[in-house]
Amino acid sequence: MPYRMRFGADDLLRCRFAISPLWETHQAVYTLLSPERQGYHLPWLRRCREAAAGLDLSPITLLNPVRGYHPDFLCPPPEGPLASFEEELARVRTTGLDVVRRELARSLADTPGAARTSAGRVMLADPGAALRQLTALLEQAWHALLAPDWPRLRALLEADVAFHARRLAEGGLEALFADLHPRLVWSGDTLSITRPGEHCRELGGGGLTLVPSAFSWPEVIGGFEPPWPTTVVYPARGIAGLWATPDADTAEALVRLLGANRAALLTDLAEPASTTALAHRHGLALSSVSAHLSVLRAAGLLTSRRQGHQVLYERTPLGTALVGGADR
Incomplete structure (x- = not known):
């Protein structure tokens, strides 16, 4: 019953x-x-x-x-x-x-x-x-x-x-x-x-x-x-993609798919980070990072949440799977 x-x-x-x-x-x-x-x-x-x-x-x-x-x-x-x-x-x-x-x-x-x-x-x-x-x-x-x-x-x-x-x-x-x-x-x-x-x-x-x-x-x-x-x-x-981990072949394919900057940002976002922190770490302009993050979020690869005065970004399970491939 x-x-x-x-x-x-x-x-x-x-x-x-x-x-x-x-x-x-x-x-x-x-x-x-x-x-x-x-x-x-x-x-x-x-x-x-x-x-x-x-x-x-x-x-x-x-x-x-x-x-x-x-x-x-x-x-x-x-x-x-x-x-x-x-x-x-x-x-x-x-x-x-x-x-x-x-x-x-x-x-x-x-x-x-x-x-x-x-x-x-x-x-x-x-x-x-x-x-x-x-x-x-x-x-x-x-x-x-x-x-x-x-x-x-x-x-x-x-x-x-x-x-x-x-x-x-x-x-x-x-x-x-x-x-x-x-x-x-x-x-x-x-x-x-x-x-x-x-x-x-x-x-x-x-x-x-x-x-x-x-x-x-x-x-x-x-x-x-x-x-x-x-x-x-x-x-x-x-x-299914929760515990995925990256490898060299996946990293190269990700660059070909997304471009070097978006691939680098997506790979970096295993932990939450703000636009300012990402711009500093990758040596990119704030406006460029913001544009890249918007595209990645619209594709379902990132999620964002507000914490105080900051907006933090991190990968979704789909983004993690894309970065890592299946763990064996």
Whole structure:
């Protein structure tokens, strides 16, 4: 039976996107634990193998049933469009202990015998200590596995939001959900996720938050219950090129395709940079750099965002794929 989310009139006006570094950390840990999720992320796994080996993931492994409930308090739906990891983790640390105990018990019950293990008994007997242990582990995982790659991941997620926001503006919810994920089905006033289990929720004016994720692939995640806001986490577009790396042949071909200056700017923009910084680094006039960036952005190879008084540019997943080719 599907998971169903029923929209009212107010909910149709409150469909929004959010990006969550905490969600990416949470899902990256599950990717380490789940071979079926690893296909697109093998270059990342090879690179972070040593850092991952230094993490004791056994507490999260215990709360990772093959089929069943994963504690929502560990990774609550984001409240804003883009909070920092530290802000999101601080929110988790304020979770009420009654919620922690209830969700831990529900998750442990979905893995036969987990609640009777010594670790399971300790979690249930002292949910405050369990909360401290689990949030400390998530913080370690963020710094070891995700923080070094967050600019690249954020660019992928922001490009996905921009694409789907255009779909929503052009064709409404029907167009948005038509290609968001094969298991998402929009019919009338209801969004359904075709998956085992039964869940039905009236949105009740709270709307829906959509969260793109690189590491949730190939799953679409929903079924949040009150007090958590209605949320759907779905695989972001472009993850096939996420971990691409450049080589000499690709660099030469890129120059022939784009010209030397545009190729150099695109290659340089693995990390966010302003027009002024790029002009200084490449010895070009500001007006020339601005014109080149406009062309690259119009072609879908760059994304831009305002930070204070600056506009920062960085590559989209398409731009990364073009620069790097497939990593082998």
